[in-house]
Amino acid sequence: MELLERAGPLDALDELLTASAAGGRIALVAGEAGAGKSALVSAFTAAVGVRARVLQGGCDPLLTPRALGPLHDIGRQIGGALAERLADSRAGGGREGERRGVLFDALLDELAGPRQRRRPVLVIEDAHWADEATLDLTAFLGRRLAGCRALLVLTYRDDEVGPEHPLHAVLAGLPRALVRRLPLPPLSTAAVEELARRAGRSPAGLYQATGGNPLLVTEVLAAAEPGVPPTVRDLVAARLAALSPAAREVARLVSVVPSRAESHLLAGEPAAAVEECLAGGLLVPAEDGVRFRHELLRRAVRDGLSPVRRSALHAAMLARLAGRSDVDVARLVHHAHHAHDAPAVLRWAPLAARRAAAVGAHRQAVAHYAVALPRAAGLPAARRAELLEGYSSAAYLAGLGTEALAARRETLALREADGAAVPIGENLRWLSRLCWWTGDSVAARAAATRAVEVLESAPPGRELAMAYSGMAQLLMLANRDDEAIDWGGRALALAARIGDRDTEAHALVNVGSARLQRGDPDGVELLERAHVRAALDGLDDHAARALVNLATMSVERYDLDAAGARLARALEFTTGRDLDGYARHLLGYRARLRLLRGDWTGALADAESALAGSGQPGGSLMPALLVRGLLRSRYGDPAATDGLTRVAGWAYGTGELQFVGPAAAALAEHHWLDGEPEQAAAEARRGYELAVAVGEPWSTGELAYWRWRAGGLMSAPEVAASPYRRLLDGDWAGAADEWRRLDCPYRRAEALACGDAEAAGEALRILDALGAVRTARRLRAELRGRGLARVPRGPRPATAANPPGLTARQLEVLALVVDGLSDAEIAARLSLSARTVGHHVSAVLGKLAVPNRGQAAAVARRRGLVPPT
Numbered sequence: 001m002e003l004l005e006r007a008g009p010l011d012a013l014d015e016l017l018t019a020s021a022a023g024g025r026i027a028l029v030a031g032e033a034g035a036g037k038s039a040l041v042s043a044f045t046a047a048v049g050v051r052a053r054v055l056q057g058g059c060d061p062l063l064t065p066r067a068l069g070p071l072h073d074i075g076r077q078i079g080g081a082l083a084e085r086l087a088d089s090r091a092g093g094g095r096e097g098e099r100r101g102v103l104f105d106a107l108l109d110e111l112a113g114p115r116q117r118r119r120p121v122l123v124i125e126d127a128h129w130a131d132e133a134t135l136d137l138t139a140f141l142g143r144r145l146a147g148c149r150a151l152l153v154l155t156y157r158d159d160e161v162g163p164e165h166p167l168h169a170v171l172a173g174l175p176r177a178l179v180r181r182l183p184l185p186p187l188s189t190a191a192v193e194e195l196a197r198r199a200g201r202s203p204a205g206l207y208q209a210t211g212g213n214p215l216l217v218t219e220v221l222a223a224a225e226p227g228v229p230p231t232v233r234d235l236v237a238a239r240l241a242a243l244s245p246a247a248r249e250v251a252r253l254v255s256v257v258p259s260r261a262e263s264h265l266l267a268g269e270p271a272a273a274v275e276e277c278l279a280g281g282l283l284v285p286a287e288d289g290v291r292f293r294h295e296l297l298r299r300a301v302r303d304g305l306s307p308v309r310r311s312a313l314h315a316a317m318l319a320r321l322a323g324r325s326d327v328d329v330a331r332l333v334h335h336a337h338h339a340h341d342a343p344a345v346l347r348w349a350p351l352a353a354r355r356a357a358a359v360g361a362h363r364q365a366v367a368h369y370a371v372a373l374p375r376a377a378g379l380p381a382a383r384r385a386e387l388l389e390g391y392s393s394a395a396y397l398a399g400l401g402t403e404a405l406a407a408r409r410e411t412l413a414l415r416e417a418d419g420a421a422v423p424i425g426e427n428l429r430w431l432s433r434l435c436w437w438t439g440d441s442v443a444a445r446a447a448a449t450r451a452v453e454v455l456e457s458a459p460p461g462r463e464l465a466m467a468y469s470g471m472a473q474l475l476m477l478a479n480r481d482d483e484a485i486d487w488g489g490r491a492l493a494l495a496a497r498i499g500d501r502d503t504e505a506h507a508l509v510n511v512g513s514a515r516l517q518r519g520d521p522d523g524v525e526l527l528e529r530a531h532v533r534a535a536l537d538g539l540d541d542h543a544a545r546a547l548v549n550l551a552t553m554s555v556e557r558y559d560l561d562a563a564g565a566r567l568a569r570a571l572e573f574t575t576g577r578d579l580d581g582y583a584r585h586l587l588g589y590r591a592r593l594r595l596l597r598g599d600w601t602g603a604l605a606d607a608e609s610a611l612a613g614s615g616q617p618g619g620s621l622m623p624a625l626l627v628r629g630l631l632r633s634r635y636g637d638p639a640a641t642d643g644l645t646r647v648a649g650w651a652y653g654t655g656e657l658q659f660v661g662p663a664a665a666a667l668a669e670h671h672w673l674d675g676e677p678e679q680a681a682a683e684a685r686r687g688y689e690l691a692v693a694v695g696e697p698w699s700t701g702e703l704a705y706w707r708w709r710a711g712g713l714m715s716a717p718e719v720a721a722s723p724y725r726r727l728l729d730g731d732w733a734g735a736a737d738e739w740r741r742l743d744c745p746y747r748r749a750e751a752l753a754c755g756d757a758e759a760a761g762e763a764l765r766i767l768d769a770l771g772a773v774r775t776a777r778r779l780r781a782e783l784r785g786r787g788l789a790r791v792p793r794g795p796r797p798a799t800a801a802n803p804p805g806l807t808a809r810q811l812e813v814l815a816l817v818v819d820g821l822s823d824a825e826i827a828a829r830l831s832l833s834a835r836t837v838g839h840h841v842s843a844v845l846g847k848l849a850v851p852n853r854g855q856a857a858a859v860a861r862r863r864g865l866v867p868p869t
Contacts, residue, residue: 024145031184034215058125065131067361120150127156133361142174186212236300246273255301260286315339362398425455469507484514505534588623661699668706681710
């Protein structure tokens with residue numbers, strides 16, 4: 001049927017195609033299942049004709065999605081270099097990151113190549129089913145599309161993308177200037193009535209039964225029987241009943257195949273039965289096969305099968321696919337699982353997992369292993385251990401630290417029963433890494449010690465060298481720098497003797513970091529050398545870790561001018577290689593730097609960006625959590641207490657200063673601002689002794705300051721950093737001057753607050769300018785307690801409650817954004833033009849430092865900028 005009420009989205013797609021002449025554009029076509037996303041894209045691609053070169057691929061609802069499924073579809077469509085690279089990838093040559101990078105670059109060449117006479121239109125359909133690697137591809141293209149004369153069209157079901165769906169993070173990261181969202185709402189009552197009129201049917205009850213869903217409306221109107229079936233299942237049953245028995249069997253067979261059934265899968269079926277399904281509108285042609293007109297129809301047919309019949313059909317499909325060399329292994333796993341064929345699952349799932357991991361789809365690899373493991377109980381112990389090791393490694397890379405740790409422990413038990421030293425030692429080393437990753441530093445060191453002991457009983461090899469380096473890393477992270485350097489030296493010596501460049505790079509990073517931590521400037525040179533060597537060898541993880549440690553230690557050591565440049569360099573390296581875990585950690589440290597430098601809007605933006613993706617175990621997100629918690633505390637947000645308490649509880653369990661020190665200082669400051677000096681002193685004391693024992697000057701100084709502020713310390717230890725030592729010795733002016741030279745306004749205000757009336761007034765002006773409402777309120781109360789008669793007044797209450805500085809009109813607009821109103825609806829409510837409302841919304845997003853309306857609403861609720869609903 002004709003597309004009704006879709007002229008706007010079609011025009012928008014055409015405008016984006018035209019605009020792509022000046023640089024790539026992105027269209028996000030969203031709607032519920034059946035909203036007509038595919039129909040809209042088909043109409044658009046048909047309309048552009050010779051103006052565009054359409055490259056189209058889709059994501060499938062397999063048990064575990066095909067790794068880079070859309071890219072394989074496009075490769076089959078265009079052939080050439082991309083198809084060759086895909087074939088090489090399936091063969092498994094090269095490193096994972098290199099394989100994926102080559103594939104992504106090949107597609108980018110197709111989009112940006114100088115030989116393009118027609119504008120490329122890249123369509124990725126059903127992105128809500130995308131695998132991890134396809135999501136990475138989307139993010140990769142988003143960052144580079146500005147340099148191409150191409151249009152990227154993504155379709156997805158917004159009603160199947162929940163709050164934790166990884167697609168959210170990818171869409172949030174796309175360049176706002178290039179993106180246009182094209183939501184497809186249900187049809188209006190008038191449109192439904194018009195469709196019914198054209199079909200010669202009564203519209204009575206049709207809109208209520210279908211909710212205006214174009215698919216349901218179309219299918220109800222196409223049903224042979226009169227009336228409105230209450231569900232799609234009833235509709236499909238009616239359509240099936242109208243077919244011959246042979247055609248019904250074809251429909252049932254196709255229903256167990258996600259996406260399309262290729263012609264070779266239907267070779268044994270009567271051609272007339274296939275044609276009958278096509279003529280009846282239940283199936284439609286799809287490349288070299290057929291598919292259901294819509295996924296909802298396929299599910300309805302599939303769900304109508306008995307479990308026995310469904311299993312038999314999956315077994316038939318497995319048999320037809322298994323003999324083909326070009327089949328995607330993920331499809332074999334899907335059918336084997338649903339056919340309850342345990343041997344086939346155990347044969348194909350590990351292979352599918354390895355292929356998924358090879359292109360960076362680690363969550364898909366985890367899912368494949370998860371299908372195999374429940375069926376592995378009867379396998380020999382060594383085979384089961386291999387499956388668990390693969391699962392654990394994939395889970396670790398996918399950020400599933402708890403699951404990875406549990407699997408590694410089970411693997412270790414199996415390897416210990418076998419008694420071979422090298423597998424036992426290797427699993428102990430992995431266990432050590434995973435224990436640290438999930439916050440158990442004590443268990444991590446115990447496992448690392450055992451790994452060394454076990455591996456030293458076997459001939460020296462790569463495993464022992466890496467165990468030495470792993471021990472060095474743990475000691476460095478615990479600030480036991482001399483011991484770390486000693487263990488790193490052992491790793492370097494053995495690695496050099498056996499030619500193990502991987503471990504050599506790993507150990508060099510640990511030694512350089514330990515030297516830098518203990519104040520040795522040679523540490524910088526060692527980390528730079530480690531980065532260059534690792535990068536030349538293609539060891540991106542080690543190369544990144546060298547830059548990350550150099551940048552983050554610069555922040556911790558208040559080498560702030562160097563820190564800015566080093567953070568920028570590290571972020572460029574990690575984002576360019578899609579090392580998102582490192583990038584999010586670095587954003588947390590850049591937030592910390594901006595917090596120190598007084599750029600609180602930028603600090604909050606970085607912290608929120610770091611925390612926007614899925615959760616990560618361990619301390620990688622702690623810097624961002626602490627910055628956000630401190631800002632909430634200083635702004636006066638009631639949510640600060642719970643957030644800081646949870647972070648500190650985790651940090652204290654690690655026993656490591658890098659976590660304990662910042663968390664104890666943040667919670668001590670929060671309690672002091674609450675007028676609870678005893679609790680402030682208690683929290684500061686939890687990190688103080690560790691900082692003194694380690695000899696770290698800045699953490700020692702900050703924690704000593706809070707103990708002194710709370711009345712629990714009379715003077716600073718000699719190891720404390722100079723500004724803190726001077727302040728505690730009574731030289732508040734000298735401390736304030738040092739903080740001024742470091743360009744740390746909040747720290748300067750803390751020092752000035754300890755001075756005379758004039759200095760305290762200056763402190764209040766700084767705090768008010770920063771929006772530190774609670775800090776300024778606490779200082780005013782303290783000054784009155786000192787007996788000062790004229791304490792400078794703070795900002796008006798309305799402004800104090802609104803640190804971002806929103807105007808009254810912008811607060812009105814924000815409240816309506818929180819209610820979910822569009823610009824047009826807000827304009828009607830406030831009697832403004834839609835253009836004016838758009839300007840207000842842009843200003844609100846900028847002041848809140850968020851990229852979209854959804855995050856603006858979340859920040860507004862969290863910070864109490866709008867009344868609670």
